[in-house]
Amino acid sequence: MKALIPLACLLAGFAPLSSQGVIDAAPPEAWRPLLPENTLYMDVGESTVVFELAPALAPNTVRNIRTLVREGFFDGLSINRVQDNYVVQWGDPDAEDPAKMRKQGVPATLAPEFGIPAAGTAFTPIPGPDGFGEPGFVNGFAATRKDGAVWATHCYGALGVGRAEDADSGNGSELYVVIGHAPRHLDRNVTIAGRVISGTETLSSLKRGTGTLGFYETAAERVPITRIRLGSDVPVDQRLPIEIMRTDSASFRDYVDARAHRTRDGWFLHEAGFIDICNVRVPQRARARP
């Protein structure tokens, strides 16, 4: 099956652009800022991992995480689990021991946000097929739509909320990041609260834990988290100076198309004509500091 060339290109007489060409040609209105109130800065060793939160997909969970971050809940805690091709997880290693657990300024339970109604959700589909539902994006976040619901998708770098057996046991105090092939069997089973914007490699290159599920077997192996800050609390000149391509823009649509047709990029000899949603990395670009 031949790829369809976008009508605008045919009319203008242009060959389809490569993915970098699309990014370079994207107009100012195709970009959006990274809002400080939706950004987390996690300091681990000498590195900082930056996350974007997803209030559109998990409003109550994001509110809890903001509260926990602002009260310093995560500061001095640790990464306790690194499971290869799966997740890096952090929180209070004593969370299961009422006598030793750190106080949390949010209730212990929270109604799960495993999906939101599709009606009223600004969902931008991308071409399928996809075995889990209709693939697309909600304001920068990979998502799936099916059966009247939209849920955030467990792609590489997704920020998820650990829970125990009960659906409401994930209150935002235990978090993880996907560091492997998208574990989409977790979709609709846990709340996704955001995604990594910068610094995934700090997490994905950590030593794997040798205990069950990749937990570190000794306290000495745990990786200290110096602190997590909300972007609004980070001095303006220390914030990550980037902007993100709007996933509801024509530029993004063209970018996805270009990534499905990689021979436009050189080196490639064959193009699949298709891209898996979890291989669509939403473009970012530097912007001048304000």
Next chain:
Amino acid sequence: MKALIPLACLLAGFAPLSSQGVIDAAPPEAWRPLLPENTLYMDVGESTVVFELAPALAPNTVRNIRTLVREGFFDGLSINRVQDNYVVQWGDPDAEDPAKMRKQGVPATLAPEFGIPAAGTAFTPIPGPDGFGEPGFVNGFAATRKDGAVWATHCYGALGVGRAEDADSGNGSELYVVIGHAPRHLDRNVTIAGRVISGTETLSSLKRGTGTLGFYETAAERVPITRIRLGSDVPVDQRLPIEIMRTDSASFRDYVDARAHRTRDGWFLHEAGFIDICNVRVPQRARARP
């Protein structure tokens, strides 16, 4: 759509098994040995990464790799590239410099093995849809079938053959392993020669390179490879004592079904009813040493 319960289960009055239940119940004929002549042992620091080669999918490339390994080509070379969510790559860092490159006992070029004819290939499909073609397995290796061809699929842990611009420039002397979300845009663009059987975490947890494409910027950062041996050259009592589930067995079919229906495993509250081919990890089990 409701999942279909395998007929054998209905007849026997059994509920469908969990994935572990399928593994535990698999009869002896559902397992195959790991053949020494198709196994590589790569020593990196204190760790050993074990690979299974795929002569059924890339016979000439596997022959080249066996030759290079047996002549000690890789011994003392290094891992030179670690790109997050993509690949770990090793070989001769001086390969581009005719004056310094290490001698290779195989020709510099090799006709690409980007796919094989579907006719005559023992391909076991698994349920789709899949945007790249028909998903399935060829004797333990994730593969895709389309347009009369079958090709090995770039799942996590796939062992690929680096090449330059020309299709025939990958002769097996430069190898990589996938350490991120399946980069299936590479399918049919490079030859896949095998997959990791044990020890992926040794590679996936390496420090990421900060140069272009994740190459290490200094020679000091490169990670030495002590040696690579063919399984046939490893003393019998030092070989990895495992066997692998046959992907053309009924047990494997039931395993894939169980992994698509995770509520059978507990903890899960929702099951997708589908599994992405690159999340199907072919079961292995310990066997007594001979």
